[in-house]
Amino acid sequence: MVALLLLLLVPACGGPQSALDPAGLEAERIGSFFLFMVLGAATIWALLMGTAILAILRRPGRHTERFANTLIIGGGVIFPTIGLAALLTVGLRSLPDWSGSPADLRIHVHGEQFWWRVAYERGDERIVSANEIHLPAGEPVEFVLTTADVIHSFWMPAIGGKMDMMPGRVNRLILTPTTPGIYRGACAEFCGPSHALMAFAIVVHPPGEFDDWLVAETSPASNSAETEGRRLFLANGCAACHRIGGIVELGEVGPDLTHVGSRRTLAAGTAPMSRQALTDWITDPQALKPGAGMPAYTMLPEEEILAIADFLLSLE
Amino acid sequence: MTIRLRHLVHVLAALVVTCAAVFWSGIISISASSGHWTITDLILHTAMRRSVIFHARNVTVPPDLEHPGLVRRGAAHFESGCAPCHGSPVRPRSTVPQEMTPPPPPLAPVIGQWEPQHLFWIVKHGVKFTGMPAWPALSRDDEVWAITAFLLAMPEMDGATYTALAYGAAEPPARGAGGLSLVTRPPLENCVRCHDHEGKGDPNGAFPRLDIQTEIYLRKALEAYHRGQRASGIMESMVAPLTEAETTALAAHYARKAPDAPAPVDPASLPPDILRRGKEIAQIGIPERNVASCLGCHGPKTGRPEFPQIHGQYREYIEIQLNLFVSGTRSSGADFEHLMSMATHALDPADIEAVAAWFASRPPSADN
Numbered sequence: 001m002v003a004l005l006l007l008l009l010v011p012a013c014g015g016p017q018s019a020l021d022p023a024g025l026e027a028e029r030i031g032s033f034f035l036f037m038v039l040g041a042a043t044i045w046a047l048l049m050g051t052a053i054l055a056i057l058r059r060p061g062r063h064t065e066r067f068a069n070t071l072i073i074g075g076g077v078i079f080p081t082i083g084l085a086a087l088l089t090v091g092l093r094s095l096p097d098w099s100g101s102p103a104d105l106r107i108h109v110h111g112e113q114f115w116w117r118v119a120y121e122r123g124d125e126r127i128v129s130a131n132e133i134h135l136p137a138g139e140p141v142e143f144v145l146t147t148a149d150v151i152h153s154f155w156m157p158a159i160g161g162k163m164d165m166m167p168g169r170v171n172r173l174i175l176t177p178t179t180p181g182i183y184r185g186a187c188a189e190f191c192g193p194s195h196a197l198m199a200f201a202i203v204v205h206p207p208g209e210f211d212d213w214l215v216a217e218t219s220p221a222s223n224s225a226e227t228e229g230r231r232l233f234l235a236n237g238c239a240a241c242h243r244i245g246g247i248v249e250l251g252e253v254g255p256d257l258t259h260v261g262s263r264r265t266l267a268a269g270t271a272p273m274s275r276q277a278l279t280d281w282i283t284d285p286q287a288l289k290p291g292a293g294m295p296a297y298t299m300l301p302e303e304e305i306l307a308i309a310d311f312l313l314s315l316e
Numbered sequence: 317m318t319i320r321l322r323h324l325v326h327v328l329a330a331l332v333v334t335c336a337a338v339f340w341s342g343i344i345s346i347s348a349s350s351g352h353w354t355i356t357d358l359i360l361h362t363a364m365r366r367s368v369i370f371h372a373r374n375v376t377v378p379p380d381l382e383h384p385g386l387v388r389r390g391a392a393h394f395e396s397g398c399a400p401c402h403g404s405p406v407r408p409r410s411t412v413p414q415e416m417t418p419p420p421p422p423l424a425p426v427i428g429q430w431e432p433q434h435l436f437w438i439v440k441h442g443v444k445f446t447g448m449p450a451w452p453a454l455s456r457d458d459e460v461w462a463i464t465a466f467l468l469a470m471p472e473m474d475g476a477t478y479t480a481l482a483y484g485a486a487e488p489p490a491r492g493a494g495g496l497s498l499v500t501r502p503p504l505e506n507c508v509r510c511h512d513h514e515g516k517g518d519p520n521g522a523f524p525r526l527d528i529q530t531e532i533y534l535r536k537a538l539e540a541y542h543r544g545q546r547a548s549g550i551m552e553s554m555v556a557p558l559t560e561a562e563t564t565a566l567a568a569h570y571a572r573k574a575p576d577a578p579a580p581v582d583p584a585s586l587p588p589d590i591l592r593r594g595k596e597i598a599q600i601g602i603p604e605r606n607v608a609s610c611l612g613c614h615g616p617k618t619g620r621p622e623f624p625q626i627h628g629q630y631r632e633y634i635e636i637q638l639n640l641f642v643s644g645t646r647s648s649g650a651d652f653e654h655l656m657s658m659a660t661h662a663l664d665p666a667d668i669e670a671v672a673a674w675f676a677s678r679p680p681s682a683d684n
Binding site (some may be wrong): 030234237238250252253295 | 654
């Protein structure tokens with residue numbers, strides 16, 4: 001019965017945000033290390049419990065001093081020393097060598113309350129984006145992790161990590177995703193009222209397709225038509241904080257919106273991207289995400305907000 | 317006989333009963349016509365003096381109280397708000413307030429008895445048991461300092477200078493009128509005293525220019541003052557008597573009168589690093605401190621008509637308003653003001669100086 005109930009927990013080991021279902025070299029390494037540790041710990045636990053039960057069940061009898069010494073020194077000193085030394089050796093050997101970077105793609109991720117500022121750097125190119133991480137399968141990627149305000153932690157369980165983002169420091173992380181697919185990452189260090197709403201989608205592209213994506217992301221906004229939504233976006237001062245490449249490049253306080261329509265989630269994983277979610281968000285961000293830096297626009301008529309939402313969704 | 321405790325208790329009780337009887341009988345006259353006894357006057361005045369000195373002990377005096385813009389701002393309000401009771405360099409006190417007890421004193425002879433921080437405190441908080449009211453907008457220390465600056469300059473001021481400061485381009489009232497009669501003037505005549513016929517404001521930055529603003533912005537600003545949502549002791553008291561129709565007419569009068577006026581400050585007269593810093597903040601803001609780009613809303617060609625034009629506005633006015641936004645004083649007036657408090661809250665005084673200087677050095681017709 002207990003075993004059956006435990007079995008029910010097994011499906012939770014998979015899914016887009018699981019370190020037990022690895023999709024990257026480092027996550028695989030951590031995964032197999034974890035498996036080895038669990039099996040090893042289970043074995044040692046079983047041995048210990050077996051010995052203890054044996055000692056309780058057996059009639060007390062006399063043992064030679066030699067036997068007792070062997071048991072105590074062997075089981076209490078030699079085995080843990082060798083076991084821990086072996087673990088340390090394996091652990092140290094599995095530390096990655098980051099003295100040089102094999103990656104020619106660097107992704108700068110800057111934690112903010114409560115979203116992710118992302119910039120892709122390859123050669124001389126630097127492409128600004130936000131709240132979504134795109135990766136090429138089979139290629140090492142260097143993450144440069146910084147924070148704007150408090151301690152955040154950048155974690156993509158299926159790919160690898162995590163690594164803290166510390167104020168005043170630059171932390172590095174080199175990961176190699178292996179399996180194309182869509183995963184989920186999250187902030188893993190409590191950072192404020194909306195810490196739980198600080199997540200992101202991870203898209204691992206099959207080899208070759210990543211370059212197409214990067215070209216698309218580099219290009220200016222896809223919709224350059226002079227729509228009413230665009231006029232309202234500019235007239236209401238959205239551009240004081242949000243950049244849209246090719247249309248308006250002024251403020252940089254909030255997330256870059258050049259390709260916001262193609263993102264899977266809104267407000268760093270707070271809601272799936274949709275017209276309704278976007279409208280709710282613009283009207284009153286605090287209602288969806290307490291502590292968010294964006295002001296409410298409850299004073300705008302609903303049709304203006306809808307027009308702005310439609311304009312943003314058209315930016316793919 | 318020995319005085320025992322119960323004797324004292326009896327005397328005390330008799331005293332309390334007598335006092336209550338006197339208090340309740342109404343025998344004490346509160347008539348203003350009888351004035352105070354000399355001893356009452358002395359006690360009240362000393363208490364007032366000691367209290368002002370005590371409570372003003374932590375007030376910091378700003379360094380530039382001689383600034384002509386500050387003196388002018390104070391003079392214009394003094395004429396409508398203070399002169400009716402206290403008199404002015406051109407006009408003695410009206411007769412009605414002189415019958416108050418205590419009578420409001422003519423100020424020129426007494427100003428020298430106070431330090432600037434004491435004058436500030438009295439103007440800001442008023443004085444209990446006298447007719448002296450508190451400042452209508454307690455969050456506007458800048459305005460109270462303007463009055464203080466004028467008070468300090470007043471004892472030496474001649475009548476012609478005073479009239480020029482208090483009336484600007486407007487026609488001063490005929491001899492014998494003035495004071496309380498200001499409320500019966502056509503509203504525009506009072507606007508003109510500070511903002512000029514054409515809305516040019518004051519070149520020393522005492523008053524903002526209105527000739528670059530849209531009609532809807534001006535109307536909404538007047539309405540916000542009228543409803544008490546935008547704090548200003550000066551503007552709230554000027555706008556209070558206006559009818560809706562008058563508000564609309566005034567906004568229409570000043571709207572976009574001179575959209576092509578030249579910049580009030582010559583960019584060449586400003587240090588290049590201030591100009592560069594101001595331009596940078598205006599264009600991209602300060603992203604690392606969550607300060608938004610000014611031009612995102614205040615680009616003249618794109619922003620809503622509710623947003624004020626600040627290209628070509630006086631730097632003193634921009635600085636004051638930014639300080640009000642940063643301190644959170646100005647945050648709930650018109651529909652869009654909360655955007656400004658969020659966009660500017662991390663600006664420091666050097667940023668404010670730079671960005672105000674840059675905007676003041678731009679012609680109002682500038683594209684961005």
